[in-house]
Amino acid sequence: MGALGIALVVLMVAGAIFADLLSLYEPDRISPRDRFSAPSMEHFLGTDHLGRDLFARVLHGGRIALSVALSSILISLIIGVALGLVAGYGPRRLDNLMLLLLDSIKSFPTVMLALALVTLFGPSLTVVMVVVVLVTMPGYARIIRTQTLALKESEFVTAAISLGAGTPRILRVHIMPNVIGPLLILASMDIPVVIAIEAGMSFLGLGVRPPTPSWGAILNDGYAAIRESPWIVVAGGLPIIITTLGFTFLGETLRDVFDPRLDTRR
Amino acid sequence: MSLPTVNLLTIRDLNVRFATERGELHALRDVGLDIGKERIVGIVGESGCGKSTLINAILGLLANNGRIDGGRILFNGRDLTRLDPKSMQALRGIEIATVFQDPMGALNPVISVGRQMRNIQYRSSLRNKEKDARSVAMLQRVRIPDAKQALHRFPHEFSGGMKQRIAIAMALMMEPALLIADEPTTALDATLEVATIDLLKDLQAGIGCSVLFISHHLGVIAELCDEVVVMYAGEVVERGSTSQVFNHPNHPYTARLLECDPARQAKRTRLLPTIPGEIPDLRHRPPGCIFASRCADHRSACQAPPPEIEVDNGHFARCIHARHHDENSRSRRP
Numbered sequence: 001m002g003a004l005g006i007a008l009v010v011l012m013v014a015g016a017i018f019a020d021l022l023s024l025y026e027p028d029r030i031s032p033r034d035r036f037s038a039p040s041m042e043h044f045l046g047t048d049h050l051g052r053d054l055f056a057r058v059l060h061g062g063r064i065a066l067s068v069a070l071s072s073i074l075i076s077l078i079i080g081v082a083l084g085l086v087a088g089y090g091p092r093r094l095d096n097l098m099l100l101l102l103d104s105i106k107s108f109p110t111v112m113l114a115l116a117l118v119t120l121f122g123p124s125l126t127v128v129m130v131v132v133v134l135v136t137m138p139g140y141a142r143i144i145r146t147q148t149l150a151l152k153e154s155e156f157v158t159a160a161i162s163l164g165a166g167t168p169r170i171l172r173v174h175i176m177p178n179v180i181g182p183l184l185i186l187a188s189m190d191i192p193v194v195i196a197i198e199a200g201m202s203f204l205g206l207g208v209r210p211p212t213p214s215w216g217a218i219l220n221d222g223y224a225a226i227r228e229s230p231w232i233v234v235a236g237g238l239p240i241i242i243t244t245l246g247f248t249f250l251g252e253t254l255r256d257v258f259d260p261r262l263d264t265r266r
Numbered sequence: 267m268s269l270p271t272v273n274l275l276t277i278r279d280l281n282v283r284f285a286t287e288r289g290e291l292h293a294l295r296d297v298g299l300d301i302g303k304e305r306i307v308g309i310v311g312e313s314g315c316g317k318s319t320l321i322n323a324i325l326g327l328l329a330n331n332g333r334i335d336g337g338r339i340l341f342n343g344r345d346l347t348r349l350d351p352k353s354m355q356a357l358r359g360i361e362i363a364t365v366f367q368d369p370m371g372a373l374n375p376v377i378s379v380g381r382q383m384r385n386i387q388y389r390s391s392l393r394n395k396e397k398d399a400r401s402v403a404m405l406q407r408v409r410i411p412d413a414k415q416a417l418h419r420f421p422h423e424f425s426g427g428m429k430q431r432i433a434i435a436m437a438l439m440m441e442p443a444l445l446i447a448d449e450p451t452t453a454l455d456a457t458l459e460v461a462t463i464d465l466l467k468d469l470q471a472g473i474g475c476s477v478l479f480i481s482h483h484l485g486v487i488a489e490l491c492d493e494v495v496v497m498y499a500g501e502v503v504e505r506g507s508t509s510q511v512f513n514h515p516n517h518p519y520t521a522r523l524l525e526c527d528p529a530r531q532a533k534r535t536r537l538l539p540t541i542p543g544e545i546p547d548l549r550h551r552p553p554g555c556i557f558a559s560r561c562a563d564h565r566s567a568c569q570a571p572p573p574e575i576e577v578d579n580g581h582f583a584r585c586i587h588a589r590h591h592d593e594n595s596r597s598r599r600p
Contacts, residue, residue, distance in 0.1 A: 156372055156375075158366065159365075159372050162325055162358055162363070163358060163436065164357075164359025164360060164386075165385075165388075174374055174377075178374070178375070
């Protein structure tokens with residue numbers, strides 16, 4: 001399952017990176033003569049209502065989806081880990097303050113939050129990323145905090161302190177390796193969620209601006225013509241499904257890798 | 267008091283209090299003890315008598331609600347109660363090292379043993395290769411078979427006894443002047459206990475460090491320690507050399523404790539002897555003798571704090587009944 005996950009992820013990432021080499025057409029080249037053509041050897045996934053090659057648009061859309069997902073998850077991880085460690089290891093009062101902050105952020109419904117931010121700042125990729133960070137970060141911080149709380153009292157941390165380790169060292173050397181595994185698994189499984197958020201916002205016109213290819217935008221384009229030309233929606237939906245499966249399988253595999261107790265090689 | 271220069275650690279009149287929701291808890295009262303250079307000193311006492319609090323006070327790791335309320339902890343001539351946190355941290359692991367009770371939890375489960383042993387040496391300027399060589403040498407000293415391979419393994423791949431030996435190896439890595447062993451054998455079975463005691467003795471002699479050994483197992487203390495400190499409810503009730511305290515207990519608590527040792531029972535019995543009564547509430551510590559409420563020899567004079575009487579050379583008991591050996595040849599009460 002791990003191999004399949006990695007294969008699917010590699011497939012999508014490679015497609016995004018080499019989008020220019022792989023596609024025969026420009027992703028936003030309009031050709032009215034080829035409108036609504038079904039998948040063929042010329043257009044692998046067909047064309048949309050403006051005659052744009054869907055294969056090219058899917059590959060270029062992957063760039064948007066993956067770069068938004070990976071970079072915003074990374075930012076979210078960094079902030080979440082920092083806040084979680086402070087909340088878990090720091091004084092009680094700070095912990096309460098952090099929890100209040102995290103719970104308030106988390107209590108915003110995703111769509112409401114997205115709408116509010118788009119209303120304030122206009123639709124853009126940055127807004128999508130901010131939404132993703134705000135949605136995923138509290139979960140990471142919570143996980144880190146809970147685990148840190150438990151580990152803080154563990155004997156090996158006491159032992160390390162009594163053998164002269166300071167707080168930064170305790171956090172970095174003794175607590176981080178214990179908490180980072182589960183977190184990376186969660187992050188890997190969150191990537192599809194993020195891709196869905198990006199696609200959803202673009203579908204609603206709250207994400208990337210129209211000419212830019214995005215999986216959500218492709219879905220939106222095909223939505224109106226779903227009866228006559230269903231391949232447009234398929235072209236938009238298929239990559240979302242493949243990526244979701246890939247990263248979910250990858251997350252499962254990561255879990256086995258990060259837990260030395262499950263190691264069966266020895 | 268004996269000459270302070272030959273002592274590695276001297277504790278005098280140490281008082282520790284904890285702020286709790288239901289009043290202040292006087293956890294340690296006027297605790298005093300000496301640990302000579304290269305000596306092994308044992309602390310005995312039942313659960314809750316302040317053994318762990320004493321360790322944490324020495325290490326400067328009291329919980330946030332605890333504070334040292336008077337007294338001195340002199341280590342190599344420096345008063346640890348006045349040391350700033352930075353210097354205290356510099357002391358831990360280098361000059362004072364600690365081994366804890368639970369070998370299962372003492373090692374970080376997700377880091378290889380080699381990494382952990384390297385981590386302990388983070389203040390040393392050696393290269394990683396040299397650090398690893400030192401780790402291997404140390405693991406060999408605690409008799410871990412195939413020490414080189416052991417560096418690459420994780421804690422769950424070792425047995426409980428091996429984990430405890432690895433923890434001991436880590437504590438002694440920097441060749442500290444004082445090793446504090448907090449019930450290191452309690453979680454081990456009897457055979458391993460003996461082996462660990464032998465090992466500790468060897469290592470102590472090899473490194474030339476002093477050991478403060480905490481246990482409630484009297485047999486282990488008798489086997490390992492040069493001197494014994496008996497604690498009861500946060501006070502040192504009796505201290506002296508192991509033979510003095512075990513053969514001529516002068517405090518009634520010590521005497522009763524020795525009677526209760528299952529290993530000393532002459533007859534097979536289903537009912538092990540116990541000391542009636544329980545430890546007084548330390549939030550309302552009685553002003554007089556702390557053991558008075560459970561003592562068969564309780565007099566009205568016990569309402570006043572008892573003096574610490576030197577009954578023999580270096581043998582002290584905090585009881586008004588304590589008499590110098592020459593004056594008093596009474597045997598232990600039945």
